[in-house]
Amino acid sequence: MISDKKIAHFKSELLQIEQELMDVLGLAEEVNEKVELDQARFGRVSRGTALMDQAMSEAGVERDKQRLVAVRKALKRIKDQQYGFCLECDEPISEKRLEVAPETELCLDCQSFKEEQLRHSES
Template identity: 60%
Template sequence: MKPAQIERYEKELIQLEAELMGFLGLSSESSQAVELDQARMGRVSRGDAMQQQAMVSAAHQRDQKHLIAVRKALKRIKNDDYGFCLECGEEINLKRLDVSPETELCLDCQSLQEQRQKTRS
């Protein structure tokens, strides 16, 4: 991979890291415990609030995992390992990196990993 391409991916990853950090900061306010005061809030409203809280919590966890993946990719750039599959060592297709610059696996290895996970379930 050319240095200019790596630099472009690094900029994308840095921007993505900043966005995710912003999302995580905002979503922590929304995930506070739901108030149990029935006089102030009806059952339906409380149920809606609890459902919304669960959705925010799931999004928060997803964003945390995504942030970790982005930071790992930035570390691979610093170590000159970026763009290579962590499983087989082959170069990851640039089109795949364009879609998901934090990806660790080539498409073949990703497919094998997903198949293994399905058989475990």
Template identity: 50%
Template sequence: MGEQGVDVEARRADLERERAELVADQAERRDAEATVELDQQRQGRLSRMDALQGQAMAKASAERAQQRLRLIDAALVRIEEGEYGLCRECDEPIAPARLAADPAAALCIDCAARREA
């Protein structure tokens, strides 16, 4: 347990598990992002529209996954540097329940609320 009652090793395991899942899913997303062929002989207009929509959704999903990977990597660095569990803005401890819900959280609930306001 860390100084603020945070089980840092449990959070590290959570972060590493989530990171591995995201990396494994990247190959599947790449297939869904493949360029849509616009050959009218092979696909009807609605099928092409569905394929284009699926491609756009896959790209958006990949962008969200990349952002999440960046957050996870930053949290893992904070663990290594001994700064995990401290708010990046006010240096106050982040609630253990918040870190259990989102191990990559970098802000306490008050600073996060101020940012979203």
């Protein structure tokens, strides 16, 4: 079981990540305007590059939104005194894993199993 001091540490980390993501997402919405498709203004290569940049930006925004949801779920688990336990097997998640990704929901074994299932379903 994780000590109260460590839980406070992870809560602080999660709150900081939450704030950073909210800041980034607030800025991303301003920057993520639709690419103007006027070929007179953009050459074919420039237009393609602009569209690719926009797609990459949108993917980054979506990833940040998903991480923000995960961070908020982790903060709720702290509030509910369920933080640090795998949502699949209910075993403790290692502190090293939580240090790397404090929002993680699964222990390493369950995460590996989930990823393996995804790989097989995609084949």
